Structure formats: C-alpha cells, structure tokens
Amino acid sequence: MTNQYGADHHNPPVTDEERAEIRRLHAEGHGRNEISRRTGRSLRTISVQAERMGLTFDRTMTAVATEARVIDGRARRAAILAGLYEVAEAELDYLRQGGQYALVEVSSGKAVRFNADRLPAQDRRALITGISTAMTAAARLESMEGDPGITGAASLLMNLSDAFRLAAGPPEDDTGEG
Numbered sequence: 001m002t003n004q005y006g007a008d009h010h011n012p013p014v015t016d017e018e019r020a021e022i023r024r025l026h027a028e029g030h031g032r033n034e035i036s037r038r039t040g041r042s043l044r045t046i047s048v049q050a051e052r053m054g055l056t057f058d059r060t061m062t063a064v065a066t067e068a069r070v071i072d073g074r075a076r077r078a079a080i081l082a083g084l085y086e087v088a089e090a091e092l093d094y095l096r097q098g099g100q101y102a103l104v105e106v107s108s109g110k111a112v113r114f115n116a117d118r119l120p121a122q123d124r125r126a127l128i129t130g131i132s133t134a135m136t137a138a139a140r141l142e143s144m145e146g147d148p149g150i151t152g153a154a155s156l157l158m159n160l161s162d163a164f165r166l167a168a169g170p171p172e173d174d175t176g177e178g
Helices: 016-027 032-039 043-052 060-096 119-143 150-168
Strands: 103-107 110-116
Touching: 016 032, 016 043, 032 043, 060 119
Parallel strands: none
Antiparallel strands: 103 110
C-alpha cells in the first residue's frame, strides 16, 4: 500500500528535506541514477518524486550512450564480417589449390598419413558448405546495416553461395561399391 508520496510500508516516506535535495541535485544537472545514489533512494522513488515536482531529466546522455552502442555494434559486426570473408576466402583457396592434399585416415585405430591429388567428395562438400555458410552469414550481417545498396550485395552473395553448392555436384561414391 502506498501513501500520497509514493512510499510503501517497506520504505519511509520521502521527507520535505529529501525533496529539496532531489530538486537541488536536479538543478545541478544530475541524472536520476546519480540522485538515487546520492540520496539512497530507489530509482523509482526518484522518478515518482521528480514527476510530482514537475522535474524532467535530460535524455541527451541517454541518446549519446545509445548512439555509442549502435556505433560499437556496427564496428563489431564489421570485424565479424571481415572474419567471415577471411574464412570463406581461406577455404576457397584451399579447395582451389593444385597439387597434393595432405590427408589423414584412421585405419585399425592408427592415423595413416597420405597425399592425394584431389580431396575426397565428402571433404570437398564440407569445404563448400563451410564457404557457403560463411558467405550466407556475411550477407545477413551486411543486411543488418540497413544500407539500401547492401540488398544487391546480399543477393549476390546468396547467389554465390548457391553456386558453390552446385559446384560441389552430386555426392560421389568413394567406397568403390557402385
């Protein structure tokens, strides 16, 4: 049950001296959180008292902090995006490499190392799937920025991703059993 000043049975009512202190701190430009900290009253109590006194808080700092978080988020997405492109490029470079692939198989519980001119079909598919996944994630991440020009780039990346899957072709039977 609250009284006319917004106090409940758990908190003592706000005194006239406290209201004067809230008004003074507000006039000095302190925000709701700082006034709460200095007076030892809850944020809700400060908000209720300020509203009753006709005091409002400057939202400029909140807007600045929000904009900073947005900018930080963009920077983080850009770093992740660069990493996704690096993964896709590295996997594609490995897939395109000519010559010998150093491979390992487990036979009778032991690792057997050998070289092959071509990756087994399942390994090629796994690489292409990894490239496709990285490109799809990159396209989605780029579209989060809301840049109208990104839609075309995202579409292009999605088409490339589909092309990689097609390039893998149908699964090959590496077992030699038909």
